[in-house]
Amino acid sequence: MPDDPTREFLASLPQVKGFVRKPPSTVAISRAVVSDRADDSEHDLEAVAAWIETHGGRLVQPPPVQSQGLQAGRRMERTVPAESYYVIPAAALRG
Numbered sequence: 337m338p339d340d341p342t343r344e345f346l347a348s349l350p351q352v353k354g355f356v357r358k359p360p361s362t363v364a365i366s367r368a369v370v371s372d373r374a375d376d377s378e379h380d381l382e383a384v385a386a387w388i389e390t391h392g393g394r395l396v397q398p399p400p401v402q403s404q405g406l407q408a409g410r411r412m413e414r415t416v417p418a419e420s421y422y423v424i425p426a427a428a429l430r431g
Contacts, residue, residue, distance in 0.1 A: 342387040345379055346370070347429045357396070358423045367395065367420040385422075393424035 352364040374381045385395070398418040405414070 342379065342384055343429060345373070345377060345384070346388070346424065349373060352421050356421060357398070361426050362393075362423050363426050363429065364396075364421045364423055367422060370422060388422050388424055391425065391428035393422055393428065396421055396423055 346365065349365050349369055352366055356364045358364050370384060371381055373379075374384055388394070397420040401416045401418050403414050403416070
């Protein structure tokens with residue numbers, strides 16, 4: 337099988353740990369990590385995203401995280417944007 341530099345690049349990235357919504361037998365990789373490492377390794381981010389889509393993956397953009405709390409006797413509401421990530425079939429990364 338011919339070498340696939342995009343597959344090797346994605347397989348070398350750390351997976352998202354913790355609770356993420358993804359189907360079984362898939363891996364989740366942070367979009368920010370893909371973007372940062374693509375710049376460092378001279379991979380084209382658009383080409384990487386296209387590879388992910390053609391191999392059955394997709395970009396997931398979770399809704400913002402909302403929290404409430406008290407500070408000095410007043411209620412505070414805060415909305416923090418959630419980090420987007422790619423969901424990629426594990427078989428696509430194995431080749």
